[in-house]
Amino acid sequence: GEDVEQSLFLSVREGDSSVINCTYTDSSSTYLYWYKQEPGAGLQLLTYIFSNMDMKQDQRLTVLLNKKDKHLSLRIADTQTGDSAIYFCAESNFQTGRRALTFGSGTRLQVQP
Amino acid sequence: GAGVSQSPSNKVTEKGKDVELRCDPISGHTALYWYRQRLGQGLEFLIYFQGNSAPDKSGLPSDRFSAERTGESVSTLTIQRTQQEDSAVYLCASSVPKASRGHRLNTEAFFGQGTRLTVV
Numbered sequence: 001g002e003d004v005e006q007s008l009f010l011s012v013r014e015g016d017s018s019v020i021n022c023t024y025t026d027s028s029s030t031y032l033y034w035y036k037q038e039p040g041a042g043l044q045l046l047t048y049i050f051s052n053m054d055m056k057q058d059q060r061l062t063v064l065l066n067k068k069d070k071h072l073s074l075r076i077a078d079t080q081t082g083d084s085a086i087y088f089c090a091e092s093n094f095q096t097g098r099r100a101l102t103f104g105s106g107t108r109l110q111v112q113p
Numbered sequence: 114g115a116g117v118s119q120s121p122s123n124k125v126t127e128k129g130k131d132v133e134l135r136c137d138p139i140s141g142h143t144a145l146y147w148y149r150q151r152l153g154q155g156l157e158f159l160i161y162f163q164g165n166s167a168p169d170k171s172g173l174p175s176d177r178f179s180a181e182r183t184g185e186s187v188s189t190l191t192i193q194r195t196q197q198e199d200s201a202v203y204l205c206a207s208s209v210p211k212a213s214r215g216h217r218l219n220t221e222a223f224f225g226q227g228t229r230l231t232v233v
Contacts, residue, residue, distance in 0.1 A: 004155075005230070013214070035224075040224050040226075041226060042117070042204065042224040042226040042227055043156075043204065043206075043224040044224070045221050045222070045223070049219070088155060088156065093124075100146055100158040100161045100169065100172070101146075101156075101222060103148075103155045103156040104155050105153075105154055105155035106154075106155055
């Protein structure tokens, strides 16, 4: 079945850039997403990218998609302590009729002051 | 309300008892999802409702799990004869499908804060 994998943990210093990586197995994924989960809170959609794009930028966030390698990354510029959270990569494929998003296990980002 | 609302926020139950979890999606959202998140793990898909179509139940882990949805509004997830391995946060999400090139697509899914279920 479909699979999404992420590294478990990333620690950066405040002000540095963070790069969170994700790999997926479904080569016909339609959309790829990044969600943020803060302690005790629900998931919040940060950004998503359509599979025919290779880059999307939104303020401090840059998403890079390498379809050939099935690799997705999220870069957070000038990382702040408020960015500390768990970041989930997710993908969906509507062409096969699979409607639900498949999530990775999440990457815990720790920002050191 | 403005967002997806889930109740209760926390539920402690004895092993073997039945529990019912509720989700109120955002008004107008025709798609509704249930996911389960075990401690330290990612989200595990359980079930998906889309309008009047037959639900996608492919993620339900056993016949002890069932879910209903009334029209395009409230959904309830029922777990019968709860087991300790059912302990998790149960998350509900809703979205509005958008059409593109003849496909109905679900883009942004809005999540509720979840129900933390503890089976003792």
